[in-house]
Amino acid sequence: MVAQKTPFTVKDAGLAPSGEEKIRWAEAHMPVLLKIRARFEKEKPLKGLRIGLCLHVTKETAVLARAIEAGGGKVALCASNPLSTQDDVAAALAKSGIEVHAVRGCDNKAYYEQINRVLDTKPQFLVDDGADLINMVHGKRTDLLKDVITGQEETTTGVIRLKAMAKEGKLKFPVIAVNDTPTKRLFDNYYGTGQSTIDAVMRATNKLLAGSKFVIVGYGQCGKGLAIRAKGMGCRVIVVEVKPVEALRAAMDGYEVMTMDDAAAVGDVFVTVTGNKSVIRGRHFARMKSGAIIANSGHFNVELCIADLEEMSVSKKEIIPHVERYELKGGKAICLLAQGRLVNLAAGAGHPSEVMDLSFSDQALVLEYLSKHGKSLKPGVHDVPEKIDLDVATLKAECMGIGVEKLTEEQIAYLNAYSEGT
Ligand SMILES: NC(=O)c1ccc[n+]([C@@H]2O[C@H](COP(=O)([O-])OP(=O)(O)OC[C@H]3O[C@@H](n4cnc5c(N)ncnc54)[C@H](O)[C@@H]3O)[C@@H](O)[C@H]2O)c1
Numbered sequence: 001m002v003a004q005k006t007p008f009t010v011k012d013a014g015l016a017p018s019g020e021e022k023i024r025w026a027e028a029h030m031p032v033l034l035k036i037r038a039r040f041e042k043e044k045p046l047k048g049l050r051i052g053l054c055l056h057v058t059k060e061t062a063v064l065a066r067a068i069e070a071g072g073g074k075v076a077l078c079a080s081n082p083l084s085t086q087d088d089v090a091a092a093l094a095k096s097g098i099e100v101h102a103v104r105g106c107d108n109k110a111y112y113e114q115i116n117r118v119l120d121t122k123p124q125f126l127v128d129d130g131a132d133l134i135n136m137v138h139g140k141r142t143d144l145l146k147d148v149i150t151g152q153e154e155t156t157t158g159v160i161r162l163k164a165m166a167k168e169g170k171l172k173f174p175v176i177a178v179n180d181t182p183t184k185r186l187f188d189n190y191y192g193t194g195q196s197t198i199d200a201v202m203r204a205t206n207k208l209l210a211g212s213k214f215v216i217v218g219y220g221q222c223g224k225g226l227a228i229r230a231k232g233m234g235c236r237v238i239v240v241e242v243k244p245v246e247a248l249r250a251a252m253d254g255y256e257v258m259t260m261d262d263a264a265a266v267g268d269v270f271v272t273v274t275g276n277k278s279v280i281r282g283r284h285f286a287r288m289k290s291g292a293i294i295a296n297s298g299h300f301n302v303e304l305c306i307a308d309l310e311e312m313s314v315s316k317k318e319i320i321p322h323v324e325r326y327e328l329k330g331g332k333a334i335c336l337l338a339q340g341r342l343v344n345l346a347a348g349a350g351h352p353s354e355v356m357d358l359s360f361s362d363q364a365l366v367l368e369y370l371s372k373h374g375k376s377l378k379p380g381v382h383d384v385p386e387k388i389d390l391d392v393a394t395l396k397a398e399c400m401g402i403g404v405e406k407l408t409e410e411q412i413a414y415l416n417a418y419s420e421g422t
Contacts, residue, residue, distance in 0.1 A: 023059050046371055075098050
């Protein structure tokens with residue numbers, strides 16, 4: 001693969017027209033972010049600020065990048081995963097003058113080079129997805145710490161990493177956990193991951209899901225969203241969970257709940273969404289039926305222990321795009337989707353625009369908030385201000401034509417009092 005290096009890093013500048021069409025599609029389905037962009041265009045709240053984005057380079061990210069530039073910010077964008085970039089979208093952004101360094105399918109070395117190119121722009125605000133950008137500024141690029149004012153984090157895994165850094169007193173600037181705010185976590189992780197993961201498994205395999213045993217490892221926000229979509233497709237859903245409360249919820253939601261060892265023996269399709277490592281490993285592969293399909297939709301490609309699979313195999317072959325068939329010693333086969341990387345982005349188109357409208361409206365408004373208040377926040381992980389969450393939900397409900405009931409004065413007084421009882 002020859003990456004085009006100057007001035008930006010994209011796979012093929014000629015793909016720009018196709019990328020532009022996709023961005024237009026996303027815009028048509030992201031009304032809240034477009035409203036914010038229109039206001040940003042007038043008010044220029046981000047004027048002169050340098051903003052580094054490390055996000056999946058998709059059509060929805062393009063709409064966010066353009067909203068930030070409309071607000072006067074100067075964006076430099078790289079990918080948050082080597083297999084999630086939509087090369088045509090990257091080309092379209094580069095053509096319209098947004099600095100982008102992202103090539104789908106690049107190796108780890110090129111991936112980190114692209115992150116470094118974003119950091120070379122000396123960003124003051126970091127918008128991260130998985131904390132690779134923020135981590136780099138605390139490791140190999142500490143020279144840049146003096147430039148950075150704040151960060152914001154898009155995903156559960158990134159928030160976990162940042163909280164671990166903060167706990168040890170190593171996080172040097174304030175970061176807002178955008179992932180954790182309700183208008184992100186309850187929609188993007190749940191509806192976004194649910195739909196796009198099922199879609200990616202179907203695109204890659206064309207397997208009839210109805211009647212199949214679909215094992216979901218991790219019953220958090222993503223796992224719950226995935227389970228309800230799998231059930232809707234007629235799957236016999238099995239959940240594996242380590243937290244007793246979540247395991248109980250899965251059982252009372254109507255799913256089979258069992259240990260990974262037991263699920264391994266009966267599942268047809270396995271998807272991990274834990275944010276943890278080696279949740280499916282050698283001993284589980286050994287118990288699987290021949291032809292079992294395994295995939296990951298958690299942030300990093302560590303949830304399936306691919307090293308174990310490699311070691312147990314005599315050969316592997318990509319039999320159809322995104323499907324690698326591993327032949328195990330003894331004659332059994334296991335089919336790995338998307339190299340164990342986030343299957344919904346690597347083998348599918350990622351989250352639908354409508355749901356990213358919420359997440360990226362949160363990101364845009366948090367960036368505006370941090371541009372005003374970032375310098376007064378202490379280093380550490382902070383919540384999204386409640387007002388931003390409320391504003392985004394209100395705008396989205398308006399755009400969807402949803403009538404939201406209002407409290408009466410009497411009801412407000414009642415909810416704030418303790419004198420009335422039986
Ligand atoms: N694919 C996507 O587009 C996408 C979108 C959002 C989040 N994510 C990623 O998905 C992952 C999950 O996110 P979430 O918001 O659902 O997190 P969450 O914390 O809500 O849920 C994770 C669940 O996995 C469980 N778990 C941990 N280790 C386990 C193990 N060994 N076996 C079984 N269960 C285990 C936890 O107890 C928890 O209930 C994260 O890596 C997150 O960054 C991916």
